[in-house]
Amino acid sequence: xxxxxxxxxxxxxxxxxxxxxxxxxxxxxxxxxxxxxxxxxxxxxxxxxxxxxxxxxxxxxxxxxxxxxxxxxxxxxxxxxxxxxxxxxxxxxxxxxxxxxxxxxxxxxxxxxxxxxxxxxxxxxxxxxxxxxxxxxxxxxxxxxxxxxxxxxxxxxxxxxxxxxxxxxxxxxxxxxxxxxxxxxxxxxxxxxxxxxxxxxxxxxxxxxxxxxxxxxxxxxxxxxx
Amino acid sequence: xxxxxxxxxxxxxxxxxxxxxxxxxxxxxxxxxxxxxxxxxxxxxxxxxxxxxxxxxxxxxxxxxxxxxxxxxxxxxxxxxxxxxxxxxxxxxxxxxxxxxxxxxxxxxxxxxxxxxxxxxxxxxxxxxxxxxxxxxxxxxxxxxxxxxxxxxxxxxxxxxxxxxxxxxxxxxxxxxxxxxxxxxxxxxxxxxxxxxxxxxxxxxxxxxxxxxxxxxxxxxxxxxxxxxxxxxxxxxxxxxxxxxxxxxxxxxxxxxxxxxxxxxxx
Numbered sequence: 001x002x003x004x005x006x007x008x009x010x011x012x013x014x015x016x017x018x019x020x021x022x023x024x025x026x027x028x029x030x031x032x033x034x035x036x037x038x039x040x041x042x043x044x045x046x047x048x049x050x051x052x053x054x055x056x057x058x059x060x061x062x063x064x065x066x067x068x069x070x071x072x073x074x075x076x077x078x079x080x081x082x083x084x085x086x087x088x089x090x091x092x093x094x095x096x097x098x099x100x101x102x103x104x105x106x107x108x109x110x111x112x113x114x115x116x117x118x119x120x121x122x123x124x125x126x127x128x129x130x131x132x133x134x135x136x137x138x139x140x141x142x143x144x145x146x147x148x149x150x151x152x153x154x155x156x157x158x159x160x161x162x163x164x165x166x167x168x169x170x171x172x173x174x175x176x177x178x179x180x181x182x183x184x185x186x187x188x189x190x191x192x193x194x195x196x197x198x199x200x201x202x203x204x205x206x207x208x209x210x211x212x213x214x215x216x217x218x219x220x221x222x223x224x225x226x
Numbered sequence: 227x228x229x230x231x232x233x234x235x236x237x238x239x240x241x242x243x244x245x246x247x248x249x250x251x252x253x254x255x256x257x258x259x260x261x262x263x264x265x266x267x268x269x270x271x272x273x274x275x276x277x278x279x280x281x282x283x284x285x286x287x288x289x290x291x292x293x294x295x296x297x298x299x300x301x302x303x304x305x306x307x308x309x310x311x312x313x314x315x316x317x318x319x320x321x322x323x324x325x326x327x328x329x330x331x332x333x334x335x336x337x338x339x340x341x342x343x344x345x346x347x348x349x350x351x352x353x354x355x356x357x358x359x360x361x362x363x364x365x366x367x368x369x370x371x372x373x374x375x376x377x378x379x380x381x382x383x384x385x386x387x388x389x390x391x392x393x394x395x396x397x398x399x400x401x402x403x404x405x406x407x408x409x410x411x412x413x414x415x416x417x418x419x420x421x422x423x424x425x426x427x428x429x430x431x432x433x434x435x436x437x438x439x440x441x442x443x444x445x446x447x448x449x450x451x452x453x454x455x456x457x458x459x460x461x462x463x464x465x466x467x468x469x470x471x472x473x474x475x476x477x478x479x480x481x482x483x484x485x486x487x488x489x490x491x492x493x
Contacts, residue, residue: 035455043458101355106438108455135355136437137444139451147437151338152354 002029002202003037003045005053005185006140007076007111007158010165011211011218012051018210019202027202033140035108041066041190048199051187051206053110053141053159058188067188072223073206074215076183077160078114079172083148089155091173092122096129103136103144103156110183111141115157117181145170159183164219184223255466259459267463275441276449277467283357283445284425287364291372291421296414299376300402304388314377321370328367329434336362337435359436360443367428368421375420379413380406412482419479423472 004012009031016027030037034052041050041061050067052058058070082089088100095102104119105112119130136153138144144156149169163172187206189199205211207223216222256264267273302314320328334340336353346353353359383406391401407414429447436443438452446464453461 033455036451039455039458103437106452106455108452134439135442136439137452138438139433139455143433146434150333150354152333152437 001047002027002049002051003041003047004029004031004049004051005034005037005110006031006142007053007162008051008185009142010161011214011220014214014217015205015211018214019205025198031142033105033109033111035106035110036139039108046192047190048193048195049187049202050190051185053183053185054113055184055186057110058186062188065191067190070186070188071203071207072184072186073203073211074185074220074223076185076220078111078118078157078175078180078183079160079163080155080175081145081148081158081163081170081172082155083151084168084171086151086154086171089173092175092179093126095133095155096126100133100155101135101153102130102133103138103147103153104134105141105144105157106137106139109140111144111158112137114181114183118157118175118179121179161219185220252469255462255469259462263459264463264466267457267460268467270457270460270463272440272444272449272453273446273460273464276444276446276464279357279360279441279444280426280446283360283364284422287361287368287425288418288422290361290365291369292414292418295369295372295376295417296407297402299373300380300406302373303377303380304406317373318370320366321374325367325428325430326434329363329431332363332366332431332435354435355437355439355443357436357442360432360445363431363435364425364428367431368425371424372417372421375417376410376414379410379417382413383409415482416479419475419482423475426468426471426475 002012009029012029012031016029019025019027030047034054034057037050038052038057038061041047042064050058050061051073052070053076055070055072058067061067062070080089080092080095088094088097094100104115107113107116119127122130136144136147138147141158141162144153144158145162145166147153148156148158149166158170160172163170187203189196189203193199202211206215212222302310302317323331332340333354336342336346338347338354351358353362387405387409388401391405392398396404427447428445429451432438432443432445433448433451438444438448440449444452446468450461450464450468453464
């Protein structure tokens with residue numbers, strides 16, 4: 001059982017399909033916001049692997065003795081996304097326009113935390129306008145993607161890989177490197193699992209192997225060398 | 227008749243199992259965290275905003291549901307026509323829909339890209355991401371519960387009473403207001419209580435259709451979900467309030483319906 005960040009859904013399912021082709025291997029997933037998954041582990045749920053959209057949550061669980069040392073396996077970029085065909089947004093500055101509705105992740109999920117870091121780095125006027133334009137705080141990134149593709153909001157902060165996964169439905173505005181927070185994914189074997197060896201093999205495949213290739217295909221970037 | 231000495235104990239064992247299973251999680255909400263911490267967590271701004279919003283939106287939804295549902299249920303209960311059973315089944319359908327399906331349906335119907343989206347935009351009505359959208363979601367999921375109960379309550383009104391009212395010269399409206407509604411009142415209030423409890427617990431349709439923003443669309447169940455990942459005592463405290471409120475509604479319903487069994491009013 002793998003608890004994984006919602007943004008990892010597409011590549012990890014492809015990875016699991018690859019793993020299933022070898023006999024005796026089966027992977028099951030629970031995808032949700034990393035913060036919710038971490039809270040579930042803290043409340044006593046015991047998956048075999050926890051794959052988080054940040055380093056902070058697995059490190060916190062490590063310090064509580066609930067998981068083994070986390071392994072960084074991918075990075076991503078935060079982008080400003082909007083529905084294809086929408087003409088309201090073509091730059092970060094457009095967020096300051098009146099009536100632009102913005103969705104971000106809630107403070108408990110990495111995608112929301114990254115967005116808040118980014119917003120805090122904006123020039124004061126734009127920052128105030130963006131904060132006033134936030135109409136929705138979703139519990140995970142798939143909720144933001146849903147609201148964007150339904151045009152319930154005009155713009156939202158999601159990962160570059162989410163825009164790739166949405167096919168042609170979403171467009172993205174890149175965020176200048178000076179503003180963008182680094183987005184790193186880390187996975188850890190959960191303490192007490194009876195599947196420690198397969199769990200380690202699963203994580204190794206994310207760093208270099210079928211998982212790595214599935215991540216690259218989905219628009220994720222490799223983790224920086226440790 | 228052969229004696230079945232194990233049957234009595236089996237009944238008791240089943241009841242004990244059901245009781246332990248159904249009551250333990252409710253009790254656990256109150257004992258998982260120290261009571262003092264629960265009470266102090268309730269002062270959290272996000273919690274008070276969520277409770278206020280839940281009370282406001284569910285109250286407005288109940289006013290709408292009663293105002294529209296009472297006459298509609300009366301009509302359904304007193305008329306005989308061919309497609310009646312099919313119509314009633316359609317009206318009850320939202321009751322058994324998964325909330326996420328209800329949310330998606332509302333988006334597809336009333337969202338910006340939905341069937342009525344352009345018409346609503348022309349009329350400058352915005353529902354998604356607005357408090358009004360929460361009310362719409364609550365009406366959609368709780369309305370059928372009231373309709374169902376109200377219809378059963380009106381159906382149970384003695385025909386001779388309404389007939390007598392008409393014989394004495396009262397019109398249809400007067401018969402409805404002075405005879406049918408007063409007689410059916412306990413059943414109507416039962417429906418209201420159950421619909422209200424359902425509205426207070428609504429989660430999926432609200433999240434999908436109205437979103438989640440503190441003070442605007444984040445009702446108590448949404449706040450509980452958000453706080454689970456960040457502040458468990460606050461989530462438990464808010465849960466405890468909802469348990470108390472729902473229990474009060476349930477007891478109210480039981481008292482109103484008196485000796486009659488809870489659930490579907492006797493036909």
